[in-house]
Amino acid sequence: MNTQAGKGKKKSxxxxxxxxxxxxxxxxxxxxxxxxxxxxxxPLDFIDARFISEKASRRYAQITAFNFVQEKGFxxxxxxxxxxxxxxxxxxxxERFNELLLKDSKKPGNATLAKEFFVNAFAGYAxxxxxxxxxxxxxxxxDWSPRGLNAFLGTRSHxxxxxxxxRAELAAIINAGxxxxxxxxxxxxxxxxxxxWLKCKTPTNPTKVHLQKFxxxxxxxAEFFV
Numbered sequence: 001m002n003t004q005a006g007k008g009k010k011k012s013x014x015x016x017x018x019x020x021x022x023x024x025x026x027x028x029x030x031x032x033x034x035x036x037x038x039x040x041x042x043p044l045d046f047i048d049a050r051f052i053s054e055k056a057s058r059r060y061a062q063i064t065a066f067n068f069v070q071e072k073g074f075x076x077x078x079x080x081x082x083x084x085x086x087x088x089x090x091x092x093x094x095e096r097f098n099e100l101l102l103k104d105s106k107k108p109g110n111a112t113l114a115k116e117f118f119v120n121a122f123a124g125y126a127x128x129x130x131x132x133x134x135x136x137x138x139x140x141x142x143d144w145s146p147r148g149l150n151a152f153l154g155t156r157s158h159x160x161x162x163x164x165x166x167r168a169e170l171a172a173i174i175n176a177g178x179x180x181x182x183x184x185x186x187x188x189x190x191x192x193x194x195x196x197w198l199k200c201k202t203p204t205n206p207t208k209v210h211l212q213k214f215x216x217x218x219x220x221x222a223e224f225f226v
Contacts, residue, residue: 049139050116050138051116051119051120051123052120052123052124052135052136053123053124055123056119056120056122056123056124057119059119059122059123060115060116060119063115063118063119064115066115068111068114070103071101072101073098073099073100073101073102074086074089074098074220075102078220082216082220084215084216084217085216085217085220088217091156092155092156093153093154093155093156094153094155096153096154096155097153097155100153113137113138116137116138117135117137117142117144120135120136120137121135121142121144132145133145133146133148166189169185170182170185170186173185179205180204180205183206183207187209189218190214190215190218190222191209191213191214191215191218192213192214192215195209195210195213196209197209198210
């Protein structure tokens with residue numbers, strides 16, 4: 001008699017019904033206290049007193065990581081070597097303005113305050129119909145109008161800008177179809193007498209002169225653009 005007959009793997013006496021039920025994680029979209037609506041973003045209250053409006057605050061978030069590009073100034077060595085440039089700065093009373101443009105490790109400035117001014121001035125000018133050129137930085141009113149800037153820098157305020165007048169005169173010449181004459185007027189204003197145009201592929205439309213032919217003051221200004 002086969003004693004192995006009928007023997008096999010021992011079945012569990014515990015039925016499936018007797019197994020403890022698996023724990024299920026409650027769905028956030030169903031059940032008591034749940035919701036079928038997607039979560040809404042929590043609005044950020046405007047509580048930063050540094051900015052005059054939410055527009056300025058948003059603008060600051062956009063530019064906060066930007067770096068400043070250092071402006072160019074005339075060094076003490078250059079002003080000593082070319083007295084004509086210093087005479088022009090002195091005539092315009094731009095000495096302090098020029099000093100602000102020079103790098104100074106002892107006075108690095110405050111980039112954060114500068115950016116706060118920029119965003120508040122930008123937002124205020126855009127929102128103010130009268131364009132008063134006034135804004136706030138850390139509770140202090142800043143007047144950035146032409147008159148206010150001239151007063152702060154101690155610069156001379158001209159009733160009429162020579163550059164504006166010169167541009168208007170050149171525009172009139174160009175509009176009259178005398179473009180070559182306008183270019184010659186510019187060349188004569190910034191170069192030594194008798195300066196010739198550099199040779200080019202189109203002799204009837206010259207556009208370049210040698211930088212060494214520039215007058216001292218024009219040569220200094222050319223450093224900003226050439």
